[in-house]
Amino acid sequence: MARRIKIPATKYPVERFTLDNGLRVVLAPDRSAPVVGVAVVYDVGIRSEPEGRTGFAHLFEHLMFQGSENLEKLEHFRHVQGAGGTFNGSTHLDYTDYFEALPSGALERALFLEADRMRGPRLTEENLRNQVDVVKEEIRVNVLNRPYGGFPWLKLPPVMFDTFANAHDGYGSFEDLESATVADAAEFFERYYACGNAVLSVAGDLDVAEATEMIKRHFGDVPARPAPVRPDFDEPDLTSERRESYADRLAPLPAIASAWRVPDPIDDFDAYLPYVVLAEVLTDGDASRLVERLVLRDRTVTSIGGYLGFMGEPFEVRNPTAALLQYHLPPGGDVDKVLRAADEELERLAGDGITTGELGRVQARMATHLLRDTDAVLGRALRIAVLEEQRGAPELINDLPRLIGEVTPEQIRAAAAALTPQRRASVEVIPGGGQ
Amino acid sequence: MTQTKRPLPALLPAAPIKLPTEAERQLTNGLTVIAIRRPAVPLVEVRLRVPFARANLARGAMLSQTLFSGTEQLSTVDIAAELQMVGGGLSASVDPDRLMISGNSLAAGLTRILEILGEVLDGAAYPSDEVSTERDRLVDNIQVAKSQPSHLAREALLRRLYGRHPYAVQTPEPEQVRAVRPAQLRALHAERVHPAGATLVLVGDFQPKRALDTAEAVLGSWNGGGKDVTLPTAPGPEAGPVLLVDRPGSVQSSLRIALPGVPRTHPDHAALQLANLVFGGYFSSRWVENIREDKGYTYGPHSVVDHSAAGSVVLASAEVATEVTGPALLETLYELGRLATLPPGEEELEQARQYVLGTLKLGMSTQAGLASLASTYAGFGLRLDFLSSYSEQLASVTRDEVAAAAAKYLAPSGAVTVILGDAEKIEAPVAALREVELE
Numbered sequence: 001m002a003r004r005i006k007i008p009a010t011k012y013p014v015e016r017f018t019l020d021n022g023l024r025v026v027l028a029p030d031r032s033a034p035v036v037g038v039a040v041v042y043d044v045g046i047r048s049e050p051e052g053r054t055g056f057a058h059l060f061e062h063l064m065f066q067g068s069e070n071l072e073k074l075e076h077f078r079h080v081q082g083a084g085g086t087f088n089g090s091t092h093l094d095y096t097d098y099f100e101a102l103p104s105g106a107l108e109r110a111l112f113l114e115a116d117r118m119r120g121p122r123l124t125e126e127n128l129r130n131q132v133d134v135v136k137e138e139i140r141v142n143v144l145n146r147p148y149g150g151f152p153w154l155k156l157p158p159v160m161f162d163t164f165a166n167a168h169d170g171y172g173s174f175e176d177l178e179s180a181t182v183a184d185a186a187e188f189f190e191r192y193y194a195c196g197n198a199v200l201s202v203a204g205d206l207d208v209a210e211a212t213e214m215i216k217r218h219f220g221d222v223p224a225r226p227a228p229v230r231p232d233f234d235e236p237d238l239t240s241e242r243r244e245s246y247a248d249r250l251a252p253l254p255a256i257a258s259a260w261r262v263p264d265p266i267d268d269f270d271a272y273l274p275y276v277v278l279a280e281v282l283t284d285g286d287a288s289r290l291v292e293r294l295v296l297r298d299r300t301v302t303s304i305g306g307y308l309g310f311m312g313e314p315f316e317v318r319n320p321t322a323a324l325l326q327y328h329l330p331p332g333g334d335v336d337k338v339l340r341a342a343d344e345e346l347e348r349l350a351g352d353g354i355t356t357g358e359l360g361r362v363q364a365r366m367a368t369h370l371l372r373d374t375d376a377v378l379g380r381a382l383r384i385a386v387l388e389e390q391r392g393a394p395e396l397i398n399d400l401p402r403l404i405g406e407v408t409p410e411q412i413r414a415a416a417a418a419l420t421p422q423r424r425a426s427v428e429v430i431p432g433g434g435q
Numbered sequence: 436m437t438q439t440k441r442p443l444p445a446l447l448p449a450a451p452i453k454l455p456t457e458a459e460r461q462l463t464n465g466l467t468v469i470a471i472r473r474p475a476v477p478l479v480e481v482r483l484r485v486p487f488a489r490a491n492l493a494r495g496a497m498l499s500q501t502l503f504s505g506t507e508q509l510s511t512v513d514i515a516a517e518l519q520m521v522g523g524g525l526s527a528s529v530d531p532d533r534l535m536i537s538g539n540s541l542a543a544g545l546t547r548i549l550e551i552l553g554e555v556l557d558g559a560a561y562p563s564d565e566v567s568t569e570r571d572r573l574v575d576n577i578q579v580a581k582s583q584p585s586h587l588a589r590e591a592l593l594r595r596l597y598g599r600h601p602y603a604v605q606t607p608e609p610e611q612v613r614a615v616r617p618a619q620l621r622a623l624h625a626e627r628v629h630p631a632g633a634t635l636v637l638v639g640d641f642q643p644k645r646a647l648d649t650a651e652a653v654l655g656s657w658n659g660g661g662k663d664v665t666l667p668t669a670p671g672p673e674a675g676p677v678l679l680v681d682r683p684g685s686v687q688s689s690l691r692i693a694l695p696g697v698p699r700t701h702p703d704h705a706a707l708q709l710a711n712l713v714f715g716g717y718f719s720s721r722w723v724e725n726i727r728e729d730k731g732y733t734y735g736p737h738s739v740v741d742h743s744a745a746g747s748v749v750l751a752s753a754e755v756a757t758e759v760t761g762p763a764l765l766e767t768l769y770e771l772g773r774l775a776t777l778p779p780g781e782e783e784l785e786q787a788r789q790y791v792l793g794t795l796k797l798g799m800s801t802q803a804g805l806a807s808l809a810s811t812y813a814g815f816g817l818r819l820d821f822l823s824s825y826s827e828q829l830a831s832v833t834r835d836e837v838a839a840a841a842a843k844y845l846a847p848s849g850a851v852t853v854i855l856g857d858a859e860k861i862e863a864p865v866a867a868l869r870e871v872e873l874e
Contacts, residue, residue, distance in 0.1 A: 081719045101797050137731070140756065147582040286514070287512045302576070328575070357520075368478060372478060375801045
C-alpha cells in the first residue's frame with residue numbers, strides 16, 4: 001500500500017503569564033486573518049454544583065450574560081455584536097467557558113467585557129427568573145421535546161457512576177432550577193468565579209506586547225481571590241457489568257450506548273491517549289472496525305459514534321471519564337447482538353492487533369481534524385485556555401497531532417483489551433414508536 | 436453599585452475586506468475550478484457543486500448516500516481507507532438545486548483526494564449489496580427525522596410555501612426510497628453527474644495555480660456532457676390563515692414564519708439583510724430581546740434570509756413553550772409590524788451593520804469558511820469579489836432604505852405562518868390573533 005503520510009503540525013507561538021491577582025493568561029498570535037478569539041475559562045463545571053441544585057452551573061452561565069458592574073442587561077450582547085463579533089458560553093463537566101470571536105480592532109472591547117463580569121455580574125431576581133424560563137425552554141428543545149434527547153450524555157453517567165457529582169443531570173431538574181435563589185448565585189460566584197480560578201486566552205491577530213498591556217489595564221485590578229480546592233471526584237472502576245434501559249416516547253428506533261472507565265486524562269496522559277485513538281480506529285468512517293462490521297457487514301446498526309468524555313471532548317476533561325460507543329439500530333434491532341459483535345471486534349483487535357497502515361491512516365485523519373479545529377481563532381483560543389487551566393500546558397496545542405501520531409499498535413491493543421464486558425456500563429433506549 | 440462607570444474601549448478602525456489570492460480555470464470538459472490560498476494550516480478543503488435540479492427525490496437522496504460505495508477497483512472500505520491515508524474524507528449531499536461533495540485532507544494529500552474523487556465521479560458502481568444497506572439506513576434516518584419537531588415543521592412550511600413547485604417536498608417518503616434500484620442510480624449518475632455547469636472550489640495551503648494544474652491533470656478527463664436543467668422561479672409567500680399542524684403531547688410549539696426575500700444581486704439585498712438582522716437575525720435583535728431576554732418564552736429564536744437558486748425567502752423560527760404559543764405569536768407579529776411601519780433606530784442600525792461586516796471577516800478567516808462561502812457564491816454565478824461590493828453596499832445603506840425594505844418584505848400581513856404543536860392546547864389562543872387552518 002501507499003507510503004505513510006507525514007503528520008504535520010502547527011507552530012503557533014504560545015505565550016503565558018500570570019497577573020498579580022492570580023489570573024492566568026495565554027496568548028497565541030497568528031496574523032493570517034484580521035480576527036481574534038477571546039476565551040475566559042473558569043475551573044468549575046457540572047461536577048461542582050451542590051446537591052439539590054442540579055443544573056446550577058449552566059444556569060449560572062446564563063446569568064453571566066445578564067449585566068455586570070458597568071453594563072446593563074443586554075449590553076454585553078450588543079457590544080460584542082455591534083463590534084462585528086459573535087459570542088457564547090458553555091458549561092462542561094469540568095469547566096465553564098465564555099468566548100468571543102471578533103475583528104481584531106475589537107480586542108480591547110472584548111477584554112473590557114470579560115473583565116467587567118469577572119469583577120461582578122448583576123445577579124438580580126428578575127434576571128434569575130427570566131433565565132430559569134429560558135433554560136427550561138433550552139431543556140425542552142434539546143431533551144424533552146425531541147427523540148433521543150440527552151442520549152447518552154445525560155442518561156449514561158447515572159448508570160456508570162454512584163456519586164452525585166458524577167451521576168446527576170447536568171441540565172438540571174425543573175424543580176431544582178425553579179428553587180434556585182439569588183443568594184445561591186452570589187455564593188457560587190464568590191466561590192468559583194475567582195480570578196485565581198480562571199484562565200484568559202487570546203488567539204489570532206494580536207501583538208503580544210500590546211495585548212499584554214490591554215490585559216493588564218482591564219484585568220489588573222480585578223480583586224485577587226484564590227481558586228477553591230477542587231475535590232477528587234474519582235470513583236472505583238466497575239467490577240461487574242451494569243446495564244439499564246429507559247423508554248423514550250418520541251424515539252422511533254432502538255439505540256444503545258456503552259462506556260468504560262479510562263486512565264486519568266491529565267495525570268496519566270500517556271496511558272489515556274491510546275484510548276482517544278482507539279475510539280477513532282473503531283468508529284471513524286466506513287473503513288473503521290465497527291462501521292465495517294456492524295453497519296456494512298452485519299447491518300445490525302445504522303450509525304455508530306465513538307469518543308472520549310461524555311461531551312466528546314477528549315482534551316478538555318478530567319478524571320473520572322470514559323470511552324463511549326453509541327449505536328442506533330434498525331426497527332426491531334437486537335441490542336444484545338450489537339454489544340456481542342462489538343465485544344468480538346474488541347477482542348479481535350486485542351488479540352490480533354492493528355497494522356501500522358491502519359493505525360497510520362486513522363492518525364492522519366485525526367491530525368486533519370485537530371488542525372481544522374485550530375484554524376478557527378476561537379477553536380484555538382478555547383483549546384489553549386483549557387489546556388492551560390487543566391494542565392498548565394497550552395503549547396500542547398501544537399504537539400497534539402505529533403503525540404497522536406506516536407501512539408503505537410501495542411498501545412491500541414492494550415486499550416482494546418481493557419474494554420471488557422465486565423467493566424462496561426450501558427444504557428438502552430426503548431423506542432416509543434415516535435408517537 | 437455606586438462605582439464610577441468605566442468607559443467602553445473604542446473600536447480600532449476596521450480595514451476593508453482583503454480578498455485572498457485565487458486563480459480560476461474552466462477545463463475543457465466544462466468544469467470550473469477555483470483555487471484559493473489560505474496557508475494558515477497544512478490542510479485543503481474541497482467543495483464540488485454539481486447542478487442537480489429536478490433529479491428524482493428518492494433516487495437523488497440514494498445517489499448521495501451511495502456515491503462512495505464502490506467503483507470497479509475500490510470497495511466502500513477501500514475508498515474510505517485510501518482517503519484516510521492522506522488525512523482525508525469526502526461526503527455527499529443533495530438539495531433541490533445541486534449535488535454537493537465536501538471534504539478535506541492534509542495539504543500533501545490534495546492530488547490523492549482529487550484522484551479518489553475523480554474515480555468516483557467517473558466510475559461509481561452502486562453495488563447492489565451496498566445500495567441495499569444504505570437504502571435501509573436512509574429509510575431509518577427519514578423515520579428518525581420524522582420524529583423531530585424541527586423537521587416536521589419545515590416539511591409543513593415548505594408544502595405551504597411552494598405548493599406544486601419542486602421545492603415543496605425535499606425529503607422522500609420511506610416507500611419511495613425502498614423502491615430505488617442500483618440500475619436507477621447508475622442511470623441517474625450517467626445522466627446528471629457531469630462537469631458542465633459544475634464548480635470545484637479548493638482552499639488551502641497551496642499555490643493556487645499549481646492547485647489548478649493538479650485539478651486539471653486529475654479531473655480533466657471527467658466525462659463531459661450533461662444537460663442544463665433549471666427550475667421555474669419559486670412562488671413568493673402568499674399570506675393566508677395560520678396553518679396549525681397537530682403534534683399531540685408536544686411540550687413546545689414550533690413557530691415558523693416565511694416572508695418574501697430577494698436574491699443577493701438584487702438592489703434591495705443589503706437593506707433587507709440589515710432589516711432582517713434588526714428584526715431577528717442575530718442575538719441583539721428585537722425579537723430575541725423581546726421573547727427570550729424579556730419574556731423567557733423561548734431559547735433560540737432566529738430569522739435568516741435564505742437563498743435557493745429559484746428564489747429567496749426570509750425564514751423565522753422559534754420553539755416556544757406550549758402555554759405561551761399565543762403570546763409568542765403576538766409579540767412576533769408586533770415586532771414585524773413595528774419594523775415595517777417605523778424606521779429602525781440609528782444606533783441599532785449601526786450595530787447590525789457592524790455585526791454583518793464583522794462576521795463576513797470571521798466567515799472568511801478559516802479554510803472551511805472560505806471554501807463554503809466561495810462554493811455557495813459560485814452556485815449563484817458570483818465570485819469572492821462579491822464580498823467587496825456587498826460590504827460597500829452594507830456600509831452605505833441608509834436608514835430610509837432599511838425602513839423601506841422592512842415595509843416591503845417584513846410586513847406581517849405578507850407572512851406565511853405554520854405552527855406545529857399540541858393543537859388542542861394552542862388552537863384557541865392562536866385563533867384569537869389570526870385565522871387558523873388545521874392540517
